[in-house]
Amino acid sequence: MRHTESDLRELLDRYGRAPSGCEPSAGLDAIVRRGRGIRRTRRAVTAGAALALAVAATGLASGPLADLLRPREAVLAQPSPAAVPAGPGADLPGTMPVVLGADRFDLSLIHSRRFETVGVGETVTFTPTSHFTGNKVVCDDPRAWVVTDLPLRGGESGGTAGRCGDLAGGHHDRLSAPSGWLEGPQSMKVWVFPADAPVREVAEAVTGCRPVVKPGGCDEAAQVRALRDPEVRRRLSLRTGERPGGWTVGIYDRPAAAEPAPGDGSPAGTGLPAEGPSAPADRRGD
Structure with a gap:
């Protein structure tokens, strides 16, 4: 109302x-x-x-x-977001030219692995097809430090060390490949350290970083030789830690039936670089 x-x-x-x-x-x-x-x-x-x-x-x-x-x-019904493309990274060559005395031939890429961090050791497993198995590392930063390590016939280890962009790679031959090399999968160890890693400081603390050519002091050649020391690599890994950084390792080989006989001038087992674009696996970087 x-x-x-x-x-x-x-x-x-x-x-x-x-x-x-x-x-x-x-x-x-x-x-x-x-x-x-x-x-x-x-x-x-x-x-x-x-x-x-x-x-x-x-x-x-x-x-x-x-x-x-x-x-x-x-x-x-909404479309999923597009995947972010990965960076191009460094490219491996398709072949590795090898010079063993008078013998010259190419190894083909049979296996590769890509890694996105540096500062720690990585193990690469592969199945060789001949006694001349080769390896090469390429890095997004060519100034990064690289050390490779693989077994030799005498039970010791050998490999290469240096700045990534300066290394042509390494390979075995009949005299350096361990017995049983073709009997199954094999492996190698690779360390990639950032370009600014304190190699000199660690080398001086562990080995004294003796100069390769006197008077050279602890120059880069002496630092490269020091990187072959396992304790130097261990301490360097602790100092740098694992950091972002891309690199790729390639394994090169050829059919066992096509193995050439190494010439008398083959430097395998001497610890000296070969005259050519690659070096036997026992090159120690010193």
Whole structure:
């Protein structure tokens, strides 16, 4: 039931006076104005609440919770993000030229592995197909330090060491490959250290970093020789830790039936570099 303003005026005029016949305790016009103000305030509050709900609903529909409010089928229908392509890295050559005295031939790439960190040793396993198995390491940073280590016929180990971009690679021959080389899988160890690794500091602490040619001091040639020491590599790994850095190792070989007989001038087993683009596996970098 709704009452008009005139009804309210009559009601207040009839019952609002005090028993002594005085005027009402509150003026009728004041009461009416107060009632109108209350109604306006209520309308404003109601409208504001409705607007806030509308804004919140819009935010939910387009904000972080939108996926939770949409049907599951719509979420599943969204395409997955595209994969980020990997960096190009360093490229291995397809062949390794070998010079053994008067014999010259090429080895083909038969196996490769890519690594994305430096500072720790990695083991590479492969199955040789001849006694002339070769290896080569290429690095994203050609100034990185590289050490390779693989078994020799006499039970000792040999390999190469130096700056990655300066190493042509190494290979076995009939005189350096261990007995049983073709009887199953073999392995080699590779260490790649960052270009700024403290090689000199570690070498001086472990070996004294004796110069290769006096007076040379602890020059880079002496540091390369020191890297052949297992304790130098161990301490260097502890100092540098494992860091991001890409490099790839390739294994090269040829069919056993095509093995050439090494010439008399083959430097295998002497510890000296071959005259050509590669060196026998027993080259020690000194």
